[in-house]
Amino acid sequence: MLILITTSCSTAPIKKTKTLHVIHDTVFLDCNYTFDEAVAGSGAPEEVLEQLQLVQVKYISFDNKTHIGQLLTNKRIVGKLKIAFEYMYEQRFPIGRVIPIVKYQWDDNKSMAANNTYSFCYRDIYYSKHSYGLAIDINPFLNPVRWKEGYEYRKTIPNGAVFEPSRPGTFTIHSTVVHKFKTLGFRWGHSFTQKYDDHHFEK
Ligand SMILES: [Zn+2]
Numbered sequence: 001m002l003i004l005i006t007t008s009c010s011t012a013p014i015k016k017t018k019t020l021h022v023i024h025d026t027v028f029l030d031c032n033y034t035f036d037e038a039v040a041g042s043g044a045p046e047e048v049l050e051q052l053q054l055v056q057v058k059y060i061s062f063d064n065k066t067h068i069g070q071l072l073t074n075k076r077i078v079g080k081l082k083i084a085f086e087y088m089y090e091q092r093f094p095i096g097r098v099i100p101i102v103k104y105q106w107d108d109n110k111s112m113a114a115n116n117t118y119s120f121c122y123r124d125i126y127y128s129k130h131s132y133g134l135a136i137d138i139n140p141f142l143n144p145v146r147w148k149e150g151y152e153y154r155k156t157i158p159n160g161a162v163f164e165p166s167r168p169g170t171f172t173i174h175s176t177v178v179h180k181f182k183t184l185g186f187r188w189g190h191s192f193t194q195k196y197d198d199h200h201f202e203k
Contacts, residue, residue, distance in 0.1 A: 028061070030069035031099045038072045038100040044122035044131070052120055052133050053078055057085045059095045062169065069098025073119035074133035077203050080184045081119075081136065087180045094169045096139055112158035112199075115141035135202035139169045143199035151194050163198070171198050 035054045042049070053075045061067045066089075073081060088095065096115035104110040111118060117140075120133035129135035144161035147154045156162075165172045171190070172178070178188055181201045189197025 026065050028065060028067045030067055030097050031103065033070055033100055033102070035072075038070065038102055040102055041106060042102070042120075042122045043106070048122065048132060051075060054100070055082075057081070057098055058089055059085060059098060060089060060092045062094045062096065064092075064094075067095075067097070069095075069117070070100055071098060071117075071119050071136070072100040072133065073136065074203075077134060080186070080203070084177075084181055084184060084186075088177055091176060093177050094139075096141070096169070109158060112137070112140040112144075112161075115139055129202040135200060137199045138171075138201070140199040142167060142169045143171050145189075146196045146198070148194055148196065154195075 033054065035052075038054050039049055039052065051074050052072055054070055054072050055078055056068050057071050058066060058068050071081065095117055098117045101108070101111050101116070101118045101121045104114065104116065106121060106123070108121060108123065111121075117136065117138045119130065119136045121128075121130045123131060130137075141158060141161045142163075144163055145157040146163060147156075164170065171188075173190070178190075181188060186201040186203055189195075189200030189202070
């Protein structure tokens with residue numbers, strides 16, 4: 001079964017629109033960007049853009065239905081992400097939505113508030129692997145950044161998010177999805193020095 005389709009989106013018959021589209025009885029399409037649309041306004045130089053690839057991913061959302069979203073990510077990790085999404089689909093691990101962050105005007109806060117999953121965002125160039133599409137954030141509203149000892153005065157990110165580990169779509173140290181990402185060679189943001197960045201996996 002092909003979980004992640006890498007064919008050009010521009011040839012797809014479905015029009016790009018603002019809202020969710022039913023493309024089959026039980027399959028929903030999050031978005032249908034072309035590559036140029038997905039990188040528009042990113043601010044990234046050509047040498048970064050040429051490392052990127054726009055791919056479709058299939059996943060189960062919180063309506064218990066199959067959705068197809070798009071990930072703009074680094075070519076180097078497409079294969080690994082393909083395996084991870086296939087695993088999450090088999091496990092029926094629910095994901096909110098998977099839309100390139102151009103939809104949220106390259107604003108991480110807006111994207112997180114929408115519980116959106118994404119990879120590439122040209123920001124924090126000196127310390128964020130998202131700048132090269134070498135990181136992915138999954139269900140950020142359900143897996144907020146929480147600060148470790150000595151940094152508790154900082155606010156949980158995103159604003160208003162509360163970590164409830166029993167909720168579907170959350171990550172804990174016991175999660176099989178976390179284990180899968182680790183075996184694929186990703187580092188989990190839970191191990192960062194200052195914070196539990198539980199929605200973050202990077203290469
Ligand atoms: Zn992240």
